[in-house]
Amino acid sequence: MDLGMGLPVTGGDVDPEHIARVAQTAEQAGLGAVWTFERLLRPAQARMLGMDQPVPLPDSYGSVLDPLETLAYVAARTSTIRLGTSVVDALFHNPVVLAKRLATLDRLSGGRAMIGLGQGWMEQEFEAAGVPVKRRGAGFAEHVQAMQACWGPDPVSFSGRFYSIPEADIGPKPSPSGLTLLAGVGAPAAIERAAALGMGIVVVVFDWDQARQAVEAYGKGPGPLVFQVNGPVTDRPLTDRAPLTGSPEQVAGDLVQARELGADHVLWHPMETGADELVERLAEVLTS
Secondary structure, eight states: EEEEOOOOBBBOOOOHHHHHHHHHHHHHHOOOEEEEEEOOOOOEEEBBBBOOOOOOOOOGGBBBOHHHHHHHHHHHOOSSSSEEEEEEEGGGHHHHHHHHHHHHHHHHHTTEEEEEOOOOOOOHHHHHOOOOOOGTTHHHHHHHHHHHHHTTSSSEEEEEOOOOOEOOOOOOOTTTTOOEEEEEEOHHHHHHHHHHHTTTTEEEEESHHHHHHHHHOOOOOOOEEEEESSOOOOOOOSSSSSTOSSSHHHHHHHHHHHHTTTTTTTOOOOOOHHHHHHHHHHHHHHOO
């Protein structure tokens, strides 16, 4: 099991050199991956599918760098650290175009791409992308299958309910080691779907019981098991905390349980904690 962190990609004052410096420091500290995510827009009142109450979003979400272009830039400034997304919302992209972009990133980075795909949760993003919400579920599975067809031997062809690819040569293909695909999951049906598609999973850990249930639903799945932590690594111990948050010593203790659950990787996004502070504290975790 190794550790990773999100890059500072949000807000109107994003600095490319800062992103590169954080990625290089993470690589030098021994972290296993750096991560980005996709956000198309920040609505005045964000609505989660199936919920009536607006969802508060940080002001910085009004400007979020594209995840794949960012990782291509980071690939050129680093050597060994893996490059992850948690997540890119696959349904907002054409599968042939996205397959080519992901394979290009994987090739340019020497096989370091670790791509988490999601179905999307914000009503307004579906509206902006011109994609019907009913495309979730079966449409997501078919989208992944269409991309997997693109990465297979030429000539490629695919015919499904939502997507169709005429017989053609399509490249580039991912690196010989293969592209690591992950699904952002929550519900048991999504976990089962990911396993059937040969994907690893990204689970946002809110409590240990929820994480354990997700692991049990995935079973001996075909891909990596990634835990995402939406909480801080702090300079001082916390008394009231979620799993894998708190001081470096507290986090190091929790990693024992994460390892026992079978996690292959744990990542933190720089939310309350800035990226520079986060990479320093994760370096402390590694030595705790």
